[in-house]
Amino acid sequence: MKDFNGEVLFLDRSDINTDEIIPARYLTEISKEALAPHLLEDLSLEEFDAATDIAGKRAVVSRANFGCGSSREHAPWALEVNGITVVIAAGFARIFRQNMFNCGMLAIELPEAEIDRLFSRFAGKPTHLETDFDAGRLTFHSEGDSETIPFTVSDFDRALVQAGGWVEYADARY
Amino acid sequence: MGKTIAEKIFEAHAVDRPTPDTWVLRLDAVFCHEITTPVAINDLVARGKDRVFDPAKIKAVIDHVTPAKDGKTAAQGKILRQWARRHGIKDFFDIGRNGVCHALFPEKGFVRPGYTVIMGDSHTCTHGAFGAFAAGVGTTDLEVGILKGVCAFRAPATLKLNIHGSLPAGVYAKDVILSIIGRIGVNGATNKVIQFEGPAVTAMTMEERMTLCNMAIEAGATCGICPPDRTTVGYLWPFIQDEFESPEAALAEYTRFAPDPDAVYDQVIDHDISELAPQVTFGYKPDNVKPVTEMAGTPIDQVYIGSCTNGRIDDLRVAAKVLEGKQIDPNVRGIVSPATPDIFKQALAEGIIATFMAAGFCVTNPTCGACLGMSNGVLADGEVCAATTNRNFNGRMGKGGMVHLMSPATAAASAIAGAIAQSPLFKTTEGSN
Numbered sequence A: 001m002k003d004f005n006g007e008v009l010f011l012d013r014s015d016i017n018t019d020e021i022i023p024a025r026y027l028t029e030i031s032k033e034a035l036a037p038h039l040l041e042d043l044s045l046e047e048f049d050a051a052t053d054i055a056g057k058r059a060v061v062s063r064a065n066f067g068c069g070s071s072r073e074h075a076p077w078a079l080e081v082n083g084i085t086v087v088i089a090a091g092f093a094r095i096f097r098q099n100m101f102n103c104g105m106l107a108i109e110l111p112e113a114e115i116d117r118l119f120s121r122f123a124g125k126p127t128h129l130e131t132d133f134d135a136g137r138l139t140f141h142s143e144g145d146s147e148t149i150p151f152t153v154s155d156f157d158r159a160l161v162q163a164g165g166w167v168e169y170a171d172a173r174y
Numbered sequence B: 001m002g003k004t005i006a007e008k009i010f011e012a013h014a015v016d017r018p019t020p021d022t023w024v025l026r027l028d029a030v031f032c033h034e035i036t037t038p039v040a041i042n043d044l045v046a047r048g049k050d051r052v053f054d055p056a057k058i059k060a061v062i063d064h065v066t067p068a069k070d071g072k073t074a075a076q077g078k079i080l081r082q083w084a085r086r087h088g089i090k091d092f093f094d095i096g097r098n099g100v101c102h103a104l105f106p107e108k109g110f111v112r113p114g115y116t117v118i119m120g121d122s123h124t125c126t127h128g129a130f131g132a133f134a135a136g137v138g139t140t141d142l143e144v145g146i147l148k149g150v151c152a153f154r155a156p157a158t159l160k161l162n163i164h165g166s167l168p169a170g171v172y173a174k175d176v177i178l179s180i181i182g183r184i185g186v187n188g189a190t191n192k193v194i195q196f197e198g199p200a201v202t203a204m205t206m207e208e209r210m211t212l213c214n215m216a217i218e219a220g221a222t223c224g225i226c227p228p229d230r231t232t233v234g235y236l237w238p239f240i241q242d243e244f245e246s247p248e249a250a251l252a253e254y255t256r257f258a259p260d261p262d263a264v265y266d267q268v269i270d271h272d273i274s275e276l277a278p279q280v281t282f283g284y285k286p287d288n289v290k291p292v293t294e295m296a297g298t299p300i301d302q303v304y305i306g307s308c309t310n311g312r313i314d315d316l317r318v319a320a321k322v323l324e325g326k327q328i329d330p331n332v333r334g335i336v337s338p339a340t341p342d343i344f345k346q347a348l349a350e351g352i353i354a355t356f357m358a359a360g361f362c363v364t365n366p367t368c369g370a371c372l373g374m375s376n377g378v379l380a381d382g383e384v385c386a387a388t389t390n391r392n393f394n395g396r397m398g399k400g401g402m403v404h405l406m407s408p409a410t411a412a413a414s415a416i417a418g419a420i421a422q423s424p425l426f427k428t429t430e431g432s433n
């Protein structure tokens, strides 16, 4: 299982699409690692600078319809090779969400009100995420503040995460 | 309760149901090309899982950019070539024997009714013409397919498309599928299987059915599928004659996968083609479709005849018929890419290549070439191409370029006119649209 604990990157916008996550011009690369420097390169968002804000992050918190656009798996890979293994959002594009679990990563959907609260309490401050996968709990810590939120994933997605992704799951099982 | 073709194939191949809605299916064939497979190979190597489930069920080709045009495409070819060698994949097609995957693999008899097929390519739906469930997949699914010979799918909702009437003279399978996509939209069949049926489909050749199924993805479908019948058996007979006593025996076996009369469909659409006129796309979405008459006179810079949609021998024959004894407009660049070496040879033998060349066309080796805008006819900014391909997305054939999708007859007529033009093989009748 991957590591789901670490620093949080807040991306305050809905509909962040796969082209913003990883531009199509890098699809000709033949290794995942080659995508690393280009994550979120084309995302223009106030108070976000890809060159400085991604390093050292483990999780992304964003809003509705995250990962919409193409079905390319390069989007979760670009996150993965940067050490980001968790995306928490108010909603996901279906294929992006499944691609995340297929890669053994977490795509956690939370109600909009919870996401709003996370943004107002933690965005802009150094925030640490602690994930208790077995208990289904996310705990956010920043200086002098912390909040625990429960989450659920389906049994199948849970098994994919535990195995480390669809390749490992299928190899062990079929 | 009766079953659809896809439901029958799913039941015959199910190895697991990890959730009620998830079917893990055993695969009969995994197809590979040099654009999407190298990433999967590299990742399997990195995981210490550089294995293949069955080298005889894996078929691979270098087709998208061939011969290699630069260091990157050369590296992609090299990874696929070395992988095929190290795993003893016998059906690997390299320079001299290679052609567009979705034309080459059917021609080799690799697809049978009732098969499950995956490939890291969205137009894998083409192979549904044989009554197979064939779907394009992402890299992780491709990796699992290569490694274990299984793939997970959602329960298949089916859209049954009854095509009535018969093709008017000068109207082709391409016009039919364009009219369908224009009608149901680019999301009209999202995540569904389109089961193409009806008298018009029964009358179609396998090549025409492949054109039909090829563009199912442009309506969002996972797969297009045609019920296997005598035509299917007739096409496959050279490859299956040792397996069956007679074509009737083969038909009896394959019609196990025919849809039950009381099968339940997500949606049923009736589509009549008896009055259909040649169609063409405008704009950047494949459901932006109009009759050719409404687009006639639109200037073009290039004509491209080829691809997995319309690069087969019948397509070249029709185009050559239009081009016979004519010259293409001096301001138009004509490019034809026969889809496979066998198609190329046949076209040479029939004098079709000579007709293309006499008309002023450039004839390329079999490859995807210009279709995906990576080689052999990339458009410059602002240029317009009349193409027999399947995608008109913004930038598909080159940044800033515009692609109009049409049949080979319309493309050939447009090459002569220097602008989108009605094919002379189509005789307008009153009231047609």
Ligand code: SF4
Pocket (backbone or CB within 6 Å): B064, B100, B101, B102, B121, B123, B307, B308, B309, B367, B368, B371, B372, B389, B390
């Ligand atoms: S011809 Fe075009 S659509 Fe067909 S497989 Fe090649 S690139 Fe894809």
